[in-house]
Amino acid sequence: xxxxxxxxxxxxALVAVCALFGLMVGSFLNVVILRLPRMLENAWQSEARVxxxxxxxxxxxxxxxxxxxRCPHCGTPIAPWRNIPVLSWLLLRGRAACCGKxxxxxxxxxxxxxxxxxxxxxxxxxxxxxxxxxxxxxxTLLAAxxxxxxxQLLPDNLTLPLLWLGLLLNLNGxxxxxxxxxxxxAAGYLVLWSVFVLFKLVTGKExxxxxxxxxxxxxxxxxxxxxLPMLLxxxxxxxxxxxxxxxxxxxxxxxxxxxxGPFIAAAGVLWLLLPIPPALVMP
Numbered sequence: 001x002x003x004x005x006x007x008x009x010x011x012x013a014l015v016a017v018c019a020l021f022g023l024m025v026g027s028f029l030n031v032v033i034l035r036l037p038r039m040l041e042n043a044w045q046s047e048a049r050v051x052x053x054x055x056x057x058x059x060x061x062x063x064x065x066x067x068x069x070r071c072p073h074c075g076t077p078i079a080p081w082r083n084i085p086v087l088s089w090l091l092l093r094g095r096a097a098c099c100g101k102x103x104x105x106x107x108x109x110x111x112x113x114x115x116x117x118x119x120x121x122x123x124x125x126x127x128x129x130x131x132x133x134x135x136x137x138x139x140t141l142l143a144a145x146x147x148x149x150x151x152q153l154l155p156d157n158l159t160l161p162l163l164w165l166g167l168l169l170n171l172n173g174x175x176x177x178x179x180x181x182x183x184x185x186a187a188g189y190l191v192l193w194s195v196f197v198l199f200k201l202v203t204g205k206e207x208x209x210x211x212x213x214x215x216x217x218x219x220x221x222x223x224x225x226x227x228l229p230m231l232l233x234x235x236x237x238x239x240x241x242x243x244x245x246x247x248x249x250x251x252x253x254x255x256x257x258x259x260x261g262p263f264i265a266a267a268g269v270l271w272l273l274l275p276i277p278p279a280l281v282m283p
Contacts (some may be wrong), residue, residue, distance in 0.1 A: 008127040009193035013210050015122045019134070020119025023085040025135075028064075029143045033110065034072075035064055036143075036158075037151045074099040085111040106146065114143060133169050134272060137162065137222060141265040144215065148261035154211025159218055166221035176224030184220025188228055189213045212260050219268045227271055234267040235260070 007014045039062055049056060069078045076098035082088050089108040096103055121134040144158045163185060170181035192213045198206040219231055239260055245253035 011123070011126065014127055015119045018122035018131075019115045019119040022115035022135075022139075023111050025118070025139055026114030026142075027083065027085045029114055029139060029146075029225060030107050030110050031064055031069065033106075033146045033150070035062055036155055037153055038062060039064075040153070040155060040157075046218060068275050069097050071096045072102075072103070074101075085115070088112045110142065110146060114139060117142065117269065117273075124273050131228040133165075133174060136165065137272060138269055141268055145262035145265035146260040148211065148265075152209065152257065152259045154209065154215055154261045156211075156214070159211060160216040163214065163218045163221050166218060170221070170224075175222050176227075178222030181221050181227060184223065184225035184228060185217045186220070187220070187225045188216035188220030191228065191232070192216050215261055215264045219264065219271070222230060222268070222270055231264070231267045231271055234270060238266060239263040 007017060042062060046056065055131070067077075069083055070076060071078060074096070076096075078098075083094070084098050086108045089103060092103070094105070095101065115137040118135055119129055121138060125131040125134055140158055140162050144154055147158075148154050167177075167178075167181055167185060170176050170178045175181075178183065190213075192208065196206065196208055196213070199205070216228070216231070220228055223231070239258070243252065243258050246258065252258055277281055
């Protein structure tokens with residue numbers, strides 16, 4: 001029996017393989033989370049220098065694959081055997097092997113989260129193209145959520161390809177009929193855009209970013225417009241609970257904004273993975 005036949009025939013083997021695959025992808029997602037905002041900032045600065053007719057800055061070019069992984073503190077390259085997802089962090093007790101400085105808990109949490117999400121997708125969908133699509137969705141949502149939490153930025157590099165992929169997949173009705181997906185993409189954007197405009201008219205302030213509109217449009221494109229009310233309810237409820245908790249604990253000061261994107265992403269993952277009662281979905 002070949003590996004494909006084994007994975008198709010054995011749910012346990014599929015879950016285990018996907019969990020290991022998710023751990024490895026999680027290690028790469030940490031690179032995306034760390035470098036993509038910096039790459040975008042570098043690109044914006046370069047464009048500004050061109051407009052201002054200033055000379056281009058000379059320096060090391062940063063991409064998702066170059067330079068190789070290095071210590072965030074001292075810049076020492078990380079050996080492959082010290083870059084094993086989760087395990088390396090545990091063995092080194094959360095400290096860099098080169099300089100001994102603490103390494104953020106974000107690294108093992110993202111890796112473990114990607115592994116758990118991949119295993120859950122395998123259990124939910126089984127072997128097939130739906131599983132492959134679900135993995136792309138949860139991995140991208142995880143990266144987008146952490147980037148937004150850290151920087152209050154939802155890169156178009158992540159949201160827009162995911163939007164178009166959702167529409168293309170639903171040409172064959174993978175997760176929703178195409179008509180519902182198209183309307184869902186438009187409605188997802190317009191709902192939060194309308195809230196943004198109304199809030200700005202009333203308060204004179206911007207209550208959320210354009211990336212939030214695009215992220216909800218992504219979920220509309222994947223799951224169709226009937227899912228949007230429940231998705232908004234879950235995201236808003238979770239955001240309110242976390243926000244109040246952070247205010248009470250002093251982790252979120254007055255006048256400081258909390259990103260909404262992570263809660264939209266979490267709602268999308270829950271909708272994907274959990275069986276939603278039909279009564280909670282609009283007809």
